[in-house]
Amino acid sequence: MFLKSNQGNNLKTGYLYFYIHFITEITCFYFLSFIIGDSFYLWLCPLIYDALAFVPQSLIGYISDKKKNINFGIVGTFLLIVALLLFGFNISGKYIALIILSLGNACIHINGAKVTLNCSNGKLSHSAIFVAGGSFGVITGKLLAMINMHYIFIIFLCLSMIPFIMYAELLFKEYIDNNNEELSNYNYHSTRINKGLIIFLAVFVVIVRGYMGYGIPTSWKKTVFQTVLLFITMGIGKALGGILSDKFGIKKIANISTLIAIPFLLFGDHYMVISLIGVMFFSMTMSITLAVLVSILKRNPGLAFGLTTIGLFLGTFPIFIFKFTSFLTNSFVIVVLSFVCFIILNLILRGKENV
């Protein structure tokens, strides 16, 4: 299941971009961990990062869809290295290095989406494995910053991505030469509902997932080890969502992941293991919503991927503004949002009746 693919060598693209995404997030969260300033500035910087790393992916993705020869992976790697050098030599203004870093991240994400989605032959595993790498990278970056790893080491890590990016690009070009440019094997959306409405509803599920991942309180999230476990669990959930959907069916996994997550998220406030299981299940919806969007925007997988990242930004944005403090209110929010997502996914996913 993890090593073989019916698509021959194409699953390699998922693993290549797992590593690339891993290093990208190491770089970004290493950088973010060193930002210092007053409390307002420390509130503003993560917001700038989230906004500029997530939101522009739709436009970068659209350009990537139209100009497939542009290797945004290399562009993004270059931007990350520039940001690190500005950081290392302390020559940037307050925002310049951060903006360059964010855009570098966005470019690499889009190239990962382009390569993994195009080489997947309609399967979800490739992109799911690619996306999962990020969660591991986030926590590793924070840990490397904690131990004061020198930024030169991080630059070398960035450079190590280049052979992976080039090899993935080779596989992508080889696949595109032999296959239709449209992702015709992505057919996960319901044919009974307006496509625009499906897109809106799918993005809504992504928004909820973004909020659930970071906004649901977990009073146990205190030690470094527990934070590491949280991010690893999110990564595993994202990968499993794609792998299990390919194996058992997308609608089945969508139903299971949204419903089963509810009790674990509800009662996980004080119990780490319970909360982690809930986070893992809910993270599985990532690849499902991406598959639905790509099904509608077959010629524009980059744009489709960018819609999910806009959803993620909108989902995490409330966390910058407010939080709920009582168990009852949070429980209400979890249950209502989870049920709404369950209903939406059943509506927008193709069932046997409209295959």
Next chain:
Amino acid sequence: MFKDIVFIYNPDIMKFYGLPIFLLFITISLIIVITIFLVIKEIRKND
């Protein structure tokens, strides 16, 4: 339910960082609007 909301956002931030916040939101809003237009255009093209 509304008594349980704790606001993290401090409006005083606008005194010190008003311009970057304003520029950020204009940028995000513009990108989202353009994205919506692109999505509508691509759906119509593919139909």
